[in-house]
Amino acid sequence: MLLKTYYWKYIIYSIIFCFQINYSQELNCQVKVNFSLVNQTESKIFDELERSIEEFLNSKKWTNQSYKDFEKINCSFLITVLDFTNSSFKANIEISSFRPVFNSNFRSNNFLFKDNGVNFNYEPNQSIIFSNTKFESDLASILSFYSYIIIGYDNDTFLQSSGLKDYMSAKQILDFSSSFSNSQMWLPSHNGGRVNKFWLIDNLTSSNYSPIREINYNYHLNGLDLLIENQSLAKQNIIDSLIMFDKMNRFRPNSILQQMFFQSKNDEIFNLFINYKSSTEINNLKDLLNRIAPFYSNKWNKL
Secondary structure, X not given: OXXXXXXXXXXXXXXXXXXXXXXXXXXXXXXXXXXXXXXXXXXXXXXXXXXXXXXXXXXXXXOOOOOOHHHOEEEEEEEEEEEEEOOEEEEEEEEEEEEEOOOOOOEEEEEEEEEEEEEEEOOOOOOOOOOOOOOOOHHHHHHHHHHHHHHHHHHHHHXXXXXXXXXXXXXXXXXXXXXXXXXHHHOOOOHHHHOOHHHHHHHHHOHHXXXXXXXXXHHHHHHHXXXXXXXXHHHHXXXXXXXXXXXXXXXXXXXXXXXXXXXXXXXXXXXHHOOOOOHHHHHHHHHHHHHHOHHHHHHHOOO
16 A cells, blocks of 8 residues: 655645745756757857746746745756757757656656757847747747646656646647747647647647556556565556556557657666566566567567
8 A cells, every 4th residue: 555655745735835825936947058050159149048948947937836946846958959040940859857756866757758840039138928828939838838748747647637737738838829820830740740749738638648647647656656665566566557558559559648658768667677576577578568669679678
């Protein structure tokens, strides 16, 4: 039986909510702008962009939840500039967030997504302004869209289905942006019509993919968070959560959420189960992993 202390984060939220009105920010985000691919010797505009984005992400209050400093969600934005002309940028963005594991110093990579072919404008000394009720700019919308998803992903791993309200906030941003932005990157056809912002938020808000959000919850709360207290039970719970992918594949094979899960978790799963139990059990696990995440077969076959 899981200890009630696994809900420590939400207990703290509730206590703080009762005794204070001001809320602290949710994100502790590091931003890196890589401009090595463009022919620019002057770094000032890129350094300023990096500082502006980091300040925007870390200073804005995104929800009405209250976070202490140690509860803030560690995350990163790696922005690789592909093209820069005047104030117009084209870039690839890799977004990552990390979740602490209960009673340990380990941080699990929770959300990992690569958004290719992003377009936005930025000028020196420009403030990044975001509104919940209208479209302001592509840059503000991109950053806010992923901020809400990061928060939703984090919430989903502590309390089942608690991230939906954050995903709906991200969806509202996408709806505004697809209507008022001149960029095609908000449309379902972007990047070949499969791995993009539209389908990411579509999957996160659709009941068809709610079992994957349940997998994410069970993997973390009933698996990783239990490792210190009961390693055997924790690993079995993780296997049970992975088996749910096998069932999902019959109806929704190789979804974007499933791809993201294994992009962020493949090393972690391998390290958890290297030399795991008997040859029969490890072979059963390898068969399962090869069915649900065949892209990593070379790794699974080394278990």
